[in-house]
């Protein structure tokens with residue numbers, strides 16, 4: 757079955773760069789993510805174009821606002837035909853419930869995912885905000901996300917095994933901060949290799965710069981797929 761685990765973020769500033777990348781890969785090889793940079797510059801039209809090429813699109817706009825605003829935003833995202841959409845779990849239970857309820861009546865319902873703690877953050881960053889260390893804060897937010905009826909969370913792969921135990925097998929674990937051995941860490945804090953992330957229970961691996969900035973992105977994607985036992 758074609759069920760790629762790798763989600764490649766199209767972290768480009770221009771639509772033509774995103775479309776050029778999409779032309780080199782297939783929906784069997786990877787899923788694609790449109791985030792804040794590309795969406796702000798290229799807009800919903802580009803998302804629809806990528807959907808029409810058959811890709812599963814993760815619209816990563818990390819909505820975080822009052823319940824009514826977020827509910828309307830996720831509904832607008834669903835109309836674009838995306839496969840996955842996310843909100844910040846720190847928006848709270850009422851916000852996440854409103855988002856879930858807004859999607860419920862739709863025939864095409866994207867997966868609704870709560871971002872727990874950004875993978876760029878460590879315990880010190882969280883302490884400055886008055887929050888607990890990742891090992892405590894992430895499970896707390898994951899549990900809240902599950903209680904609100906969302907489909908899963910964004911977390912780091914370092915928390916995947918505990919969340920798998922806590923939230924069950926159907927709860928989707930989407931893990932950025934993936935770094936194949938030897939690749940640059942960049943601004944990520946809580947990192948793991950693709951193989952270790954899958955072993956820890958990640959459902960989807962968001963892997964950006966190690967692929968998009970490699971000399972041969974498609975070859976790198978193939979290597980990563982192979983390393984996690986996915987033939988594509």
Ligand SMILES: O=C(O)c1cc(=O)[nH]c(=O)n1[C@@H]1O[C@H](COP(=O)(O)O)[C@@H](O)[C@H]1O
Nearest residue numbers: 765816873874875910932933962963964965
């Ligand atoms: O929601 C996300 O996708 C996300 C959440 C998070 O906690 N950390 C995180 O890095 N991301 C996204 O995942 C991607 C990671 O990219 P690389 O660091 O280049 O692999 C970026 O597009 C981030 O916006």
